[in-house]
Amino acid sequence: MNVEVRGLVRTFRRTRAVAGVDLSIGPGVFGLLGPNGAGKTTLLRTLATVSRPDSGAVTLLGRDPADHRQRREIRRRLGYLPQTLSYYPAFTVDEFVEYFALLKEMPREQVPGAVARAIDRVGLAGRARSRLRTLSGGMLRRAGIAQAIVNDPQLLLLDEPTAGLDPEQRVEFRALLREIGTRSTVVVSTHLVEDVGAACTQVALMLAGRVVFTGTPGELVARGVGHGAGDAPLERGYSAILAGARS
Amino acid sequence: MTGLLRIEARRNPAPLVLPLLALLLWLTPLAQNTRPVALWLDRSVDVGASVELLGPFAAAAAAWTASRDHRRKMTDLLASTPRNPYARTLAAWLVSLGWMVAFYVALAAVYLSITATQATWGGPQWWPVIAGLVALIMCSAGGFALGLLLRTRFATPLAAVGTLAVIMGLMSMAVNSNAAIGLLSPLYPAFGLNALVFYAPQPDLSILKIVCYVGVLGLALGLAAWHFRADRPSVRRAGAALLAAGLAVTATAAGLDATARVGNHGVTVPAFHNAAAGHAVPYTPVCSHTRLPVCVHPAYDGGSELAVLSSLINKIAGPVLGVPGMPVRAEQAPAAPSGVQGDPPVLPIQPFIIQGTSLPPAPAESIDADIALSLFVPAHVDPEHATPAQRGLAVYLLRQAHDNPSGVWPLDQAITAAAARFAALAPAARTAWLTTHLAALRAGSLTPQDIP
Numbered sequence A: 001m002n003v004e005v006r007g008l009v010r011t012f013r014r015t016r017a018v019a020g021v022d023l024s025i026g027p028g029v030f031g032l033l034g035p036n037g038a039g040k041t042t043l044l045r046t047l048a049t050v051s052r053p054d055s056g057a058v059t060l061l062g063r064d065p066a067d068h069r070q071r072r073e074i075r076r077r078l079g080y081l082p083q084t085l086s087y088y089p090a091f092t093v094d095e096f097v098e099y100f101a102l103l104k105e106m107p108r109e110q111v112p113g114a115v116a117r118a119i120d121r122v123g124l125a126g127r128a129r130s131r132l133r134t135l136s137g138g139m140l141r142r143a144g145i146a147q148a149i150v151n152d153p154q155l156l157l158l159d160e161p162t163a164g165l166d167p168e169q170r171v172e173f174r175a176l177l178r179e180i181g182t183r184s185t186v187v188v189s190t191h192l193v194e195d196v197g198a199a200c201t202q203v204a205l206m207l208a209g210r211v212v213f214t215g216t217p218g219e220l221v222a223r224g225v226g227h228g229a230g231d232a233p234l235e236r237g238y239s240a241i242l243a244g245a246r247s
Numbered sequence B: 001m002t003g004l005l006r007i008e009a010r011r012n013p014a015p016l017v018l019p020l021l022a023l024l025l026w027l028t029p030l031a032q033n034t035r036p037v038a039l040w041l042d043r044s045v046d047v048g049a050s051v052e053l054l055g056p057f058a059a060a061a062a063a064w065t066a067s068r069d070h071r072r073k074m075t076d077l078l079a080s081t082p083r084n085p086y087a088r089t090l091a092a093w094l095v096s097l098g099w100m101v102a103f104y105v106a107l108a109a110v111y112l113s114i115t116a117t118q119a120t121w122g123g124p125q126w127w128p129v130i131a132g133l134v135a136l137i138m139c140s141a142g143g144f145a146l147g148l149l150l151r152t153r154f155a156t157p158l159a160a161v162g163t164l165a166v167i168m169g170l171m172s173m174a175v176n177s178n179a180a181i182g183l184l185s186p187l188y189p190a191f192g193l194n195a196l197v198f199y200a201p202q203p204d205l206s207i208l209k210i211v212c213y214v215g216v217l218g219l220a221l222g223l224a225a226w227h228f229r230a231d232r233p234s235v236r237r238a239g240a241a242l243l244a245a246g247l248a249v250t251a252t253a254a255g256l257d258a259t260a261r262v263g264n265h266g267v268t269v270p271a272f273h274n275a276a277a278g279h280a281v282p283y284t285p286v287c288s289h290t291r292l293p294v295c296v297h298p299a300y301d302g303g304s305e306l307a308v309l310s311s312l313i314n315k316i317a318g319p320v321l322g323v324p325g326m327p328v329r330a331e332q333a334p335a336a337p338s339g340v341q342g343d344p345p346v347l348p349i350q351p352f353i354i355q356g357t358s359l360p361p362a363p364a365e366s367i368d369a370d371i372a373l374s375l376f377v378p379a380h381v382d383p384e385h386a387t388p389a390q391r392g393l394a395v396y397l398l399r400q401a402h403d404n405p406s407g408v409w410p411l412d413q414a415i416t417a418a419a420a421r422f423a424a425l426a427p428a429a430r431t432a433w434l435t436t437h438l439a440a441l442r443a444g445s446l447t448p449q450d451i452p
Helices: A040-047 A068-076 A093-103 A108-121 A137-149 A167-181 A193-199 A217-223 A233-246 B002-011 B014-027 B040-049 B051-066 B075-079 B085-118 B126-150 B155-177 B180-184 B204-227 B233-258 B305-320 B361-374 B388-400 B413-424 B427-443
Strands: A003-012 A015-025 A028-033 A055-060 A078-081 A155-159 A185-189 A202-207 A210-215 B261-263 B266-268 B294-296 B329-332 B346-349
Touching: A003 A040, A015 A040, A015 A202, A015 A210, A028 A040, A028 A167, A028 A193, A040 A055, A040 A155, A040 A185, A068 A078, A078 A137, A093 A108, A093 A137, A093 B002, A108 A137, A137 A155, A137 A167, A167 A185, A167 A193, A185 A193, A193 A217, A193 A233, A202 A217, A202 A233, A210 A217, A210 A233, A217 A233, B002 B085, B014 B051, B014 B085, B040 B051, B040 B085, B040 B126, B051 B085, B051 B126, B051 B155, B075 B085, B085 B126, B085 B204, B085 B233, B126 B155, B126 B204, B155 B180, B180 B204, B180 B233, B204 B233, B204 B266, B294 B305, B305 B329, B305 B346, B305 B361, B305 B388, B305 B427, B346 B361, B361 B388, B388 B413, B388 B427
Parallel strands: A028 A185, A028 A202, A078 A155, A155 A185, B294 B329, B329 B346
Antiparallel strands: A003 A015, A003 A055, A202 A210, B261 B266
């Protein structure tokens, strides 16, 4: 398993954002669903080694992120796209992606090729020389994805990656996720259940800092049969599980 | 690291402020002070003192760079990367600093090149220039640390204003309170400007400043490293080491600063003092061919210094020249103004720089008054201590030279009346009276009423 989480707790003052999460995630695309405030972003930040857990055990890519040497090794193999993409407006797309390739300590000679490849994979090759401040929201999101995948990460963490993408771009992006998922572990936090249905092999549903469901998208659909509200089978499964967990 | 530096260099905002900086410099006295007379030491000190303007800019640019990641909400994304965060931030700062240093070096090159075409004596003095450079780096490092610690856009104006306040505050302490700590201001001249060319430069204070600035630089960089201490032990250790070293060096500099003594030739710091520095440098003066020959140090031979000075002195002293005891020559001397001295008698003139073809009005009045009084006060006595009778005759000389001494010292009725009476005498009577009474006048035994 590339991600092993046991009894993970993360508290912000009086709010328990993650309240004892257990997860085992192997290669493939793993969807993380849940309403706002469920703890998805906090869990992803912890997996991205940005936030340290208050308690619990985390193993990423077979390494302990609490140890600084192992944490560095994890980060070299990590791709992360935060929920709110931040960027340096004066940088061009290729400078931005190259900057992160260098920060990820990629071998110098591999950087130019990897940068070009990542930008091409997100469909921004034609805007590689454009300043980030000139890009639309969707393009910025794709630039963010490019920096996340530039090092061919073994663990890719994406927080709301399809927000701001148009339907055509989302279809292309799901294909990209599936392709990366054949070699790596991709954890995608999203509100959009259709992304989960189209791209994920496994899915977890979080509510109030806890994982209330883990299974395949098919199992999620099955939980919604005859229950819940929603226009699509996945939405009905999602609603049914949340309703059950809240009751 | 080179890859990061390359990207940072391309996108660093510092070059955007450099044209503004150049414009501001053009408006400062630094730019005005590019006409002869060109004294190397004076010009070198000027370059170092440009930190007054460049320092706040360097601090602001560094604070802006340091707070960038937080302002741009990049911290999460950056924290997920393996690169040493201190090294990453340092790269951005180094680029910001590099632009400011390049500007300073260009400024020094231009300013000293202009000086090279004008100076008639000596060569560039590097200590003040180096001290200015280290001060600039220190200001930038201070802004960098502040930007990291405050992490808001307000860090930028705060760094600029804070840096300027510290520089000016220290200078004010040195000038107004004679506080030793004030000597460490980048603006405090490391050399006695009165003795710019007469003595071998004494770099003691410049060296002390460099030591102090290096210490503060270590403290600032240590503080910046300490900011990232949670990420990895090596950064924590580097931060602690830099803080300890910076503290030790700064404390040492503060200790040495307490031993500094301000003298006529500059500031002496025993720990750095070289016996060879401060000794008189031999020279052959350059003299005017006027009724009273006026001689200046060859360093003052550029521009109109000699012509203006000899015209001025001859205009003031003209009516009394030829009287026994009156000077046969006027000569620049590094000491404070005093009365005619030596045999044959020589009028010492305090060095000052004339730029253009005349003196600015305020210093001109003071200099004219000093020259007139020096003719009547005893040797080695400051003209400020002149008696009323001596002042009366000085007023006569100044008035006949169309000067108004009332702006320099208060004139009472007895003094002005004595001056008027003396002016009304026939030239031969004036010369005769002075010939008889000059010794008594200089001795201070005459009153204004004794003047005919």
